[in-house]
Amino acid sequence: MTETASPAFLDVRKAAKAFGATTVLDGVDLAVARGEFVSLLGPSGCGKTTLLRIVAGLLSSDSGAVVLDGVDISAKPPHHRDVGVVFQSYALFPHLTVAENVAFGLEARGAPKDEIRATVTRFLDLIHMSALADRSVRALSGGQQQRVAVARALAVKPKLMLLDEPFSALDRKLRETMQIELKRLLREVGTTAIFVTHDQDEALMMSDRIAVMNRGRIEQLADPATIYKRPATPFALEFVGLSTRLTGTVVEASGEGEVLIDTTHGRIRAPGRFVAGSPVLAAVRPELMAFGETAGENTIRATLSDVVFQGSRIQAHFEAPEDRPIQIESVAGIPGGAVPGAEMALSWRVADTLLYPAPAP
Amino acid sequence: MSAAAASLAPTGGQKDRVAWLAVPAVGYLAIVYALPLVFLLARSVTGPEGFTLSLFVQFFSDPYSWRVIWNTLRIGLLTTLVCLVIGFPVAIAMARAKGLMQVALLVAIILPLSIGVVVKAFAWQIVLRRDGVVSQFLVGTGIWSEPQRLLFTETGLVLGAANVFLPFMILPIYSVVKLIDPRLSEAGATLGASPLYRFRRIFLPLTLPGLVSGIAFVFSMSVSMFVIPSLLIGDRFQMLATLTGRSFLLMRNEALGSTTAVVLLVLAVSIVVASSWLAKRLGGTQ
Numbered sequence A: 001m002t003e004t005a006s007p008a009f010l011d012v013r014k015a016a017k018a019f020g021a022t023t024v025l026d027g028v029d030l031a032v033a034r035g036e037f038v039s040l041l042g043p044s045g046c047g048k049t050t051l052l053r054i055v056a057g058l059l060s061s062d063s064g065a066v067v068l069d070g071v072d073i074s075a076k077p078p079h080h081r082d083v084g085v086v087f088q089s090y091a092l093f094p095h096l097t098v099a100e101n102v103a104f105g106l107e108a109r110g111a112p113k114d115e116i117r118a119t120v121t122r123f124l125d126l127i128h129m130s131a132l133a134d135r136s137v138r139a140l141s142g143g144q145q146q147r148v149a150v151a152r153a154l155a156v157k158p159k160l161m162l163l164d165e166p167f168s169a170l171d172r173k174l175r176e177t178m179q180i181e182l183k184r185l186l187r188e189v190g191t192t193a194i195f196v197t198h199d200q201d202e203a204l205m206m207s208d209r210i211a212v213m214n215r216g217r218i219e220q221l222a223d224p225a226t227i228y229k230r231p232a233t234p235f236a237l238e239f240v241g242l243s244t245r246l247t248g249t250v251v252e253a254s255g256e257g258e259v260l261i262d263t264t265h266g267r268i269r270a271p272g273r274f275v276a277g278s279p280v281l282a283a284v285r286p287e288l289m290a291f292g293e294t295a296g297e298n299t300i301r302a303t304l305s306d307v308v309f310q311g312s313r314i315q316a317h318f319e320a321p322e323d324r325p326i327q328i329e330s331v332a333g334i335p336g337g338a339v340p341g342a343e344m345a346l347s348w349r350v351a352d353t354l355l356y357p358a359p360a361p
Numbered sequence B: 001m002s003a004a005a006a007s008l009a010p011t012g013g014q015k016d017r018v019a020w021l022a023v024p025a026v027g028y029l030a031i032v033y034a035l036p037l038v039f040l041l042a043r044s045v046t047g048p049e050g051f052t053l054s055l056f057v058q059f060f061s062d063p064y065s066w067r068v069i070w071n072t073l074r075i076g077l078l079t080t081l082v083c084l085v086i087g088f089p090v091a092i093a094m095a096r097a098k099g100l101m102q103v104a105l106l107v108a109i110i111l112p113l114s115i116g117v118v119v120k121a122f123a124w125q126i127v128l129r130r131d132g133v134v135s136q137f138l139v140g141t142g143i144w145s146e147p148q149r150l151l152f153t154e155t156g157l158v159l160g161a162a163n164v165f166l167p168f169m170i171l172p173i174y175s176v177v178k179l180i181d182p183r184l185s186e187a188g189a190t191l192g193a194s195p196l197y198r199f200r201r202i203f204l205p206l207t208l209p210g211l212v213s214g215i216a217f218v219f220s221m222s223v224s225m226f227v228i229p230s231l232l233i234g235d236r237f238q239m240l241a242t243l244t245g246r247s248f249l250l251m252r253n254e255a256l257g258s259t260t261a262v263v264l265l266v267l268a269v270s271i272v273v274a275s276s277w278l279a280k281r282l283g284g285t286q
């Protein structure tokens, strides 16, 4: 999916919502292409559920518009929107069986009986639950309930599927199975989906694009590789993946879009345009760092504090404030068997350095 | 809920021991309630020559008896209907109300229960008189052309009884509605179901156990009420309970009194049994 070429299938424009004095959504723009799988990734309370509820019509926004497939649906009630929702709590109908739950939407829309029967059979088959068709949903495990919730929402072939942390109640193993099954299901039905999670691995693994949300705004919307390699803001950098982060002051800006920075751990260079004297945050992903000095690139010195063995690689932590950690990941291991307390040189390429204006403390 | 409670309940011997906690209540009921009932039942089937059903034959062959039974059922049904129509929306509003509002509504429903039935019935006497507020209001708004008396009419009786029994309709419905996850209706909406369809297919089935117990409470109480009809409609209109009372207290006719009492008892017991069976069946799917 390209980012701008096709006109958006779902277009959320300047959606804003406040509960009393607290602003929960601060003018969110979100464009999703047809067939795309977009994750909303962000910390608890940043407004993910609120945004989904506004798109589904379960909550009205204070201002802004929701356009789906070229039609402004902002004023439509949820049952006229054709937007399916999988709730975090599943919200299965407790008085109905598995098959009746899946059939509910089609029956509400007055679909013909044999079509309903065929669709229910097909979806129960897709979620591998044909054998449990007549079981009450109260007698299902968490993973089974989750699958029924997905099948129930998909059975009416909604234009758009919204999934609000559907896997958060599942254990790790089941979660991984479900992630693969969900992707397969959505692909087979060909549905556009927005998926809420605060699990970054889940988002990186499943999404075509990821929207990183913070305090009621989308800070970055990009494909997983860009989100990881080029986080747009310090928040996105900190929220996704690990990083070494150094604060400092720009001492000199060169002509080639590169600046020289004085940090707490030495002088480094980074690509970027800042005037001399600007406070900045420089960062680098730990797997892009190496032990020892590299001529012509960035080198700092730090005191080793801890080494964590992680199977295929090791992670070394150095003495630094908690909000500005220094850490390196290496497949090769610690050179010369250095022990905590040893001072070591660490280097990385200037081009790999990420640079931001220093966030307000 | 019942499934979870059952699975968490202690098993085997311990459960049996817990049952002993009910002994005082059972003993008390046996002495003050079951024993007199047995005497009553015995009295209704004893004649000069021992066991006989002649009292019942006599009772059921009298057209007046049938009129009393029909009076009882009609007033019971009407009272239940009024309570249902007024109580159902109130119960929903109460369950969906938040914080202080909910507390205030609950207090407003429960507090009147602490006022005796006699007091309430006397109050209704005043309200339903020819110069009472209802009459004045209806004349004032032009609905009635001249003042009328509602006291000593069936309408007045049903209104008064419904007022007294309303909490027993509201509370069971309220407690069931409160447990319904509001997400269920939202889920229905996102599946394309209209508000009416959601009410019919989601809300109503889940509320049914509460409706059944509310209806059973109010119906069984209103077919067996004694004080309210005595004060609001008088002697000309007899229901099974008032006839029973009159037979014992005024006419000193124990034979008739015990017969009507047993008929009423059978009626009330079958309502309770039928409704708890129904509630269990419906509740089993919730």
Ligand SMILES: Nc1ncnc2c1ncn2[C@@H]1O[C@H](COP(=O)(O)OP(=O)(O)OP(=O)(O)O)[C@@H](O)[C@H]1O
Pocket: A019, A024, A042, A043, A044, A045, A046, A047, A048, A049, A050, A051, A198
């Ligand atoms: N009905 C409401 N009334 C008042 N505040 C609300 C309401 N709903 C949500 N909020 C507040 O809005 C903020 C965003 O809530 P939201 O549920 O959208 O967060 P979220 O990103 O989904 O978080 P989580 O990951 O914990 O589910 C929270 O601070 C929450 O307290």
Ligand SMILES: [Mg+2]
Pocket: A048, A049, A050, A164
């Ligand atoms: Mg949420």
